[in-house]
């Protein structure tokens with residue numbers, strides 16, 4: 253059974269792409285066949301896996317427009333089990349096209365495109381843009397579950413209520429089985445009191461929705477890590493850049509929690 257996981261938070265720069273790339277790589281390392289769909293016009297996930305613009309003739313925009321099948325745009329990566337469906341800046345044009353596409357369920361476009369290939373993968377991870385617009389709605393409508401990265405900084409929980417209410421609306425309409433897999437604290441710094449405070453708030457309000465780390469009581473959280481910030485510039489997931497770094501270990505812990513079937517869905 254393929255699980256489709258959207259990584260979403262309309263706040264910018266909270267670690268969505270870093271999570272999408274490194275969770276995908278960690279699941280692939282655990283011998284799962286994984287497709288990462290870059291669904292953000294910024295195309296950061298595409299670049300993070302070392303794909304150069306001149307290597308990409310067709311991208312997810314062409315799939316949504318119907319000129320290519322999803323299977324026709326998928327690229328291999330440096331990891332055997334990891335594949336990517338790239339994005340490009342042209343994807344910003346899709347919103348206008350959505351308005352022109354009468355008589356189609358615009359919110360279900362990605363879901364329908366994934367149908368053709370879903371049985372070929374164990375996991376499909378979707379990286380979404382920093383907005384609650386049509387792209388994120390498509391990602392959430394296509395997904396079985398969602399992971400919400402929360403940056404351990406000031407204003408971390410701002411906007412969360414809006415995201416949760418969007419998820420609720422989708423559950424009541426197009427995607428009744430959508431589960432919140434969990435919240436993932438990112439860029440945690442133990443030196444920083446604010447980081448500790450945000451983590452304490454998350455534990456207080458959403459403890460059952462945090463990923464458990466092995467048998468320990470601790471939850472999985474991603475530390476602030478220079479290695480994690482550097483690895484995209486080498487076009488590599490952290491596993492291929494510095495496998496033993498604490499950032500890499502955190503994403504491997506996340507993959508393990510997911511493989512154990514941790515799904516809260518209570519938030």
Ligand SMILES: Nc1ncnc2c1ncn2[C@@H]1O[C@H](COP(=O)(O)OP(=O)(O)OP(=O)(O)O)[C@@H](O)[C@H]1O
Pocket residue numbers: 263264265266267268269270271292294296380381382438439440474475476477478480481482484499
């Ligand atoms: N744990 C971390 N430690 C240090 N730097 C990080 C960490 N996670 C992400 N970063 C860096 O922070 C920046 C934002 O991260 P990322 O691109 O993953 O966020 P995003 O939510 O996808 O952003 P956007 O909303 O623009 O798509 C990037 O430069 C990234 O390399």
Ligand SMILES: [Mg+2]
Pocket residue numbers: 268269270292294296380381
């Ligand atoms: Mg991003």
